[in-house]
Amino acid sequence: DAGVIQSPRHEVTEMGQEVTLRCKPISGHNSLFWYRQTMMRGLELLIYFNNNVPIDDSGMPEDRFSAKMPNASFSTLKIQPSEPRDSAVYFCASRPVTGSDTQYFGPGTRLTVL
Amino acid sequence: SQQGEEDPQALSIQEGENATMNCSYKTSINNLQWYRQNSGRGLVHLILIRSNEREKHSGRLRVTLDTSKKSSSLLITASRAADTASYFCATDAGTYKYIFGTGTRLKVLA
Numbered sequence: 001d002a003g004v005i006q007s008p009r010h011e012v013t014e015m016g017q018e019v020t021l022r023c024k025p026i027s028g029h030n031s032l033f034w035y036r037q038t039m040m041r042g043l044e045l046l047i048y049f050n051n052n053v054p055i056d057d058s059g060m061p062e063d064r065f066s067a068k069m070p071n072a073s074f075s076t077l078k079i080q081p082s083e084p085r086d087s088a089v090y091f092c093a094s095r096p097v098t099g100s101d102t103q104y105f106g107p108g109t110r111l112t113v114l
Numbered sequence: 115s116q117q118g119e120e121d122p123q124a125l126s127i128q129e130g131e132n133a134t135m136n137c138s139y140k141t142s143i144n145n146l147q148w149y150r151q152n153s154g155r156g157l158v159h160l161i162l163i164r165s166n167e168r169e170k171h172s173g174r175l176r177v178t179l180d181t182s183k184k185s186s187s188l189l190i191t192a193s194r195a196a197d198t199a200s201y202f203c204a205t206d207a208g209t210y211k212y213i214f215g216t217g218t219r220l221k222v223l224a
Contacts, residue, residue, distance in 0.1 A: 045212075
């Protein structure tokens with residue numbers, strides 16, 4: 001199994017630009033999570049999908065952030081417009097079935113907003 | 115916040131020694147997990163311990179849970195240089211939501 005796939009692995013952009021991060025969960029997993037990791041705030045849950053439906057987006061910092069999961073094999077996290085304080089590593093994780101507690105993390109996307 | 119707090123924040127030991135990391139949390143949990151993160155990588159699940167368990171083993175890992183003190187510890191025995199990583203505890207905050215702690219950075223010197 002290829003594991004959770006994220007792209008791009010690194011993204012450098014300028015303030016004000018739109019950024020789209022992509023995630024392909026492990027096949028057969030029905031839960032997907034987006035996290036943000038920074039030195040100051042640690043690992044924060046941004047949004048959680050179950051069966052492609054957003055269940056909890058209370059961690060999304062503000063309206064500039066949006067996430068979609070159009071099908072079971074693909075999700076995007078979009079930031080528009082981006083700001084320097086959005087610089088972080090963004091992780092996607094998937095989980096096999098509802099009730100299973102183990103999350104499988106992707107390698108992350110390191111975002112730098114200049 | 116139910117965020118777990120790991121202690122110590124950083125730990126440096128010699129290869130072959132044991133490493134102990136602690137996690138404290140604030141509210142009742144159903145289970146607690148430990149994850150490892152190598153530099154530049156995603157988190158990898160190590161072990162899960164349920165609230166009705168007091169101790170669990172997996173290879174060189176030993177996890178304890180004290181629900182009365184709201185704390186857990188992760189012991190890595192006979193550490194190796196490859197164990198160098200950050201270690202996080204994660205506590206459940208609902209049926210799907212886990213809150214990750216701040217992490218312990220472990221460095222094992224060869």
